[in-house]
Amino acid sequence: MTDAKHTSPRRRRSWAEPYKIKVVEPLKMTTRAEREQAIAAAGYNTFLLRSEDVYIDLLTDSGTAAMSDYQWAGMMLGDEAYAGSKNFYNLEANIQKYYGYRYIVPTHQGRGAENILSQILIKPGDYIPGNMYFTTTRLHQELAGGTFVDVIIDEAHDAQSLHPFKGNIDLQKLTDLIERVGAERIPYISVAGTVNMAGGQPISMANLREVHQLAQTHGIRIILDATRAVENAYFIQQREEDYRNQAIATILHEFCSYTDGCTMSGKKDALVNIGGWLALNDYNLYEEARNLIVIYEGLHTYGGMAGRDMEAMARGIEESVKDDHIRARIGQVEYLGQKLLDWGIPIVVPIGGHAIYLDAKRFLPQIPQEQFPAQRLAAELYVEAGIRAMERGIVSAGRSKETGDNYYPDLELVRLTIPRRVYTQAHMDLTAEAVEEVYYNRDRLRGLKMIYEPKYLRFFQARFELL
Ligand SMILES: Cc1ncc(COP(=O)(O)O)c(C=O)c1O
Ligand SMILES: N[C@@H](Cc1ccc(O)cc1)C(=O)O
Known part of the structure; x- marks a missing residue:
């Protein structure tokens, strides 16, 4: 009744x-x-x-999450060897599984990855378009001699616009920049999901796919700031018709597949108090990053994290995509x-x-x-x-x-x-x-x-x- x-x-x-x-x-x-x-x-x-x-x-x-009992149990399994810690391999395997990137370099947190990425890819005089600046990201781009160019849609700058994907990139602004400075002066497109400075606003799968197509035409890489990409995946699931019945993990994997690598502050989505990584699909770039990491962060199998921190992050990733x-x-x-x-x-x-x-x-x-x-x-x-x-x-x-x-x-x-x-x-x-x-x-x-x-x-x- x-x-x-x-x-x-x-x-x-x-x-x-x-x-x-x-x-x-x-x-x-x-x-x-x-x-x-x-x-x-x-x-x-x-x-x-x-x-x-x-x-x-x-x-x-950032770094303020409560860890689960599963993560704390993992902390007890920390392998604190200087080189080749088993926790690194667990972390690497989970990043490869859930984010889909090939090569992983651990860092102490997000800006460590931003530093290495900027040093490898940016030459003085380069331009880096992105969907709104982030403070540390832009500073590392500038310290490497680059200039950040904001190519986010106008709605992102309007606190009252109800656009469902205010993190989207304006393809016209991006095309204009490519025409103005030339693709060879753009080492990569810096895409964040979700966009912190715009209010935690997501970028749609459709938009990222289009950016990917445009970037491919010009031979430009896309590097994702994956700090809150899982949260971005949730908005895609809720707001993009084709993804309504897809699991967050599936959406995240597809999202990352339109990019060539990522910087990551594990202190957010990945539910840990410290940690991050740089991921790259290109082996030669990875080799450079893995070499630079020993100057700034630590050996390439810990990058500034204790073994137990890497284990906590490996497990945090699993929980974050549920x-x-x-x-x-x-x-x-x-x-x-x-x-x-x-x-x-x-x-x-x-x-x-x-x-x-x-x-x-x-x-x-x-x-x-x-x-x-x-x-x-x-x-x-x-x-x-x-x-x-x-x-x-x-x-x-x-x-x-x-x-x-x-x-x-x-x-x-x-x-x-x-x-x-x-x-x-x-x-x-x-x-x-x-x-x-x-x-x-x-x-x-x-x-x-x-x-x-x-x-x-x-x-x-x-x-x-x-x-
Ligand atoms: C979107 C975004 N990118 C990068 C970073 C840098 O990460 P971290 O604080 O771990 O250095 C943060 C937070 O600082 C962030 O919110
Ligand atoms: N990324 C963290 C910490 C941080 C805060 C402000 C910044 O501008 C830079 C880093 C956050 O967004 O909260």
Whole structure:
């Protein structure tokens, strides 16, 4: 018998976690007065807070995941031999199986891989097109003498555009660049899935396939930033008709097959606290990378990781591609985002994969961009409830390497980044309530003045004063 008051229970089934909690880490509670003092001492930069003064840490999803009992068991099986650790071979086998690349060089984390890749492939005067910059990736490209060129679709720069794949590459922009500088000046196309600085926005399989075809015509390589490629695969499954019934692992494998290699920060998708890799399909390039790695990271069978870390990552990869894991992971991000949307708080839409991004331009319209509205908002959220977020706007964008002028990015955002398998739904509720409180009191907030600016990646260490 059907009951008009109830919809089908199957349709209502939520994203609940496919795990239960076995170990907990107590958190310190602080007073508002203590937090005001702590953020002032940190120069209004959330990177400079001590983590023990933080209640809910949404600074980053990098290296902050909770590992499973299966991963911790693997840690006990660490083979800490200097050369030829069996954990390296387990890791290599899983990267080959799930990502599909041929040759693997382990690195201590993502930027280690970016350094080696940039040194091998980029010559002074080269151009590297990509779907929006990422801070460390662009810096390594520039240090190698290259110039990054943003070829993402325009919608990515608009916080309110509802385009389902805001990480897509604009093929016209890419073609224009190839015609302008010539294919021989483009060592590779730098493709990220999902796009961190755009709000965790995915690139579609159809778009990557087209980019691959265009790149092949011109003999240009594609290198994937695979840091959150599993999350990207989830959006492909949800939003691209042909992939609705395909497993995440199958989608990931096809996605990577359109690229010639990848850099990877294992600290995100792969559910570990440290680790990364560089993967390449070309044997000669791999040989070069494997040789350079001994200068910067360590031997080519550990690359800066302990054996136990490699085992944890090998096992983390297996867990990361499970459909129920990724559904719950992104389900939690969407839960927080939907709550904020329901309460009329300005955030980047569609909701991305690893974080909710507050739109500081609409949140604090009274603060001009040169007075760092997103930096101010992140500091205020900490004072309000001990929640730590990260600026992703003018401070992060830095300065042009040619003119030394500040970039003024269209997106001036605060990232509430959700660590994997760490926080509960109640933590998400409290986070939303704190954001709402700050929003309610937003009119009284003023901007900041930068009083110390480091040369590289300034957002990590810059200091500010209240205006
Ligand atoms: C998209 C993306 N690429 C590369 C990196 C660099 O990785 P890592 O922090 O492991 O050096 C990160 C995070 O830093 C990232 O989010
Ligand atoms: N990749 C990590 C850590 C990081 C943060 C900010 C950066 O600009 C660079 C690295 C993240 O996105 O959270």
